[in-house]
Amino acid sequence: MGQTGTSKLISVLGGKPAKRPPVWMMRQAGRHLPEYLELRSRAKDFLDFCYTPSMATEATLQPIRRYGMDGAILFADILLILDAMGLGVEFEKGVGPIVQQIESASDLGKVPAIKAADRLAPVYETVSRVKAELPKETALIGFAGSPWTVSLYAIEGRGKTDKSLAWRWAHGRPEELAAVMDYVIEATAHYLVKQVEAGADALMLFDSWAEGLPDNIFREVIIRPTTKLVAMLRDMGVTVPITGFPRGAGAMLPEYARITGVTAVGLDTAAVPLFVNTALPEGMPVQGHLDPLLLIEGGERLDARVRDLVEAYAGRPHIFNLGHGVRPETPIANVERVLKIVREG
Numbered sequence: 001m002g003q004t005g006t007s008k009l010i011s012v013l014g015g016k017p018a019k020r021p022p023v024w025m026m027r028q029a030g031r032h033l034p035e036y037l038e039l040r041s042r043a044k045d046f047l048d049f050c051y052t053p054s055m056a057t058e059a060t061l062q063p064i065r066r067y068g069m070d071g072a073i074l075f076a077d078i079l080l081i082l083d084a085m086g087l088g089v090e091f092e093k094g095v096g097p098i099v100q101q102i103e104s105a106s107d108l109g110k111v112p113a114i115k116a117a118d119r120l121a122p123v124y125e126t127v128s129r130v131k132a133e134l135p136k137e138t139a140l141i142g143f144a145g146s147p148w149t150v151s152l153y154a155i156e157g158r159g160k161t162d163k164s165l166a167w168r169w170a171h172g173r174p175e176e177l178a179a180v181m182d183y184v185i186e187a188t189a190h191y192l193v194k195q196v197e198a199g200a201d202a203l204m205l206f207d208s209w210a211e212g213l214p215d216n217i218f219r220e221v222i223i224r225p226t227t228k229l230v231a232m233l234r235d236m237g238v239t240v241p242i243t244g245f246p247r248g249a250g251a252m253l254p255e256y257a258r259i260t261g262v263t264a265v266g267l268d269t270a271a272v273p274l275f276v277n278t279a280l281p282e283g284m285p286v287q288g289h290l291d292p293l294l295l296i297e298g299g300e301r302l303d304a305r306v307r308d309l310v311e312a313y314a315g316r317p318h319i320f321n322l323g324h325g326v327r328p329e330t331p332i333a334n335v336e337r338v339l340k341i342v343r344e345g
């Protein structure tokens with residue numbers, strides 16, 4: 001299942017380096033765009049925005065129209081799956097996401113995993129509408145949060161914590177955590193299969209809270225569940241490329257890249273090209289790793305850094321991107337400048 005895309009991005013994910021790397025940016029649809037803010041002001045709240053296919057389609061297409069990015073990332077959020085599972089999810093201005101906290105695995109699973117995925121029908125509708133409107137050369141990227149990052153939000157109840165509750169589950173209640181993650185894995189697999197059926201050309205798994213974990217725990221909560229999810233997707237017939245982004249994985253990245261079965265890996269701002277190029281499997285595509293804060297500052301240092309990164313990964317398939325998402329205060333001219341340098345040198 002999944003179509004062979006004709007886009008440059010899909011070709012790079014297929015292992016063929018491009019003369020100039022394809023480029024898109026995480027959180028390219030969002031608050032740095034005036035057209036996004038205008039659209040956003042018409043939605044009741046952020047969830048309503050994500051669940052309204054006409055609006056989510058428009059938000060997905062805005063950065064494509066403005067910048068001609070090589071990839072369009074579906075406009076949605078990694079926390080929608082928790083909402084579909086029946087946990088309350090709210091996005092409060094300035095506070096970040098708030099999720100109804102779970103105390104054990106039995107607080108989840110009241111909604112069967114497949115049913116949770118079915119509840120996200122508006123997202124699939126968005127995928128098919130975007131697909132119908134996208135130029136053929138633009139790849140449509142579907143996504144989900146990784147089992148650990150999604151479970152962490154349910155355990156912590158919010159994003160702005162020190163994450164110690166979830167870490168303590170990992171050390172002290174490993175079976176309970178595994179039960180939570182197994183359910184998340186199953187729901188996420190159905191969710192991603194449906195995105196591919198609706199037209200996604202590639203998938204990405206965001207593991208935003210992979211940073212700083214002890215190596216044994218990293219294996220248990222990141223590598224093992226991701227391996228399980230990727231295997232399940234392949235068993236369910238998904239053939240499109242899957243990019244894994246374990247943000248902050250550091251020295252664990254090569255093991256993640258070798259074992260999980262992902263097609264490509266995302267590089268965060270702290271990635272080191274020499275390490276990446278020597279420790280990752282030869283020919284494995286990478287995506288990243290420009291600092292979004294440098295993108296705000298701009299100027300000659302931005303120009304030089306973009307050229308350096310293109311050069312640094314010229315020996316393997318590379319998709320130019322940021323090491324984390326575009327920030328709301330990012331000048332549009334700086335995004336345009338990066339695209340120009342990536343494409344023209």
Ligand code: CP3
Pocket residue numbers: 025026027028029030031040046073074075076077078079091092093094095096097143159206208325
């Ligand atoms: O352009 C894109 O990247 C596509 C859409 C997308 C969003 N969130 C839209 C969004 C994607 C891929 C995500 C992923 C996501 N969501 C992650 C993984 C990437 C990362 O940042 O590490 C995480 C951790 C979340 C959870 C989440 N959603 C947070 C922490 C926030 C920020 C809350 C805040 O108030 O700043 C959100 C909200 C969110 N998701 C926004 C957007 C555009 C901002 C909401 C708004 O417009 O008010």
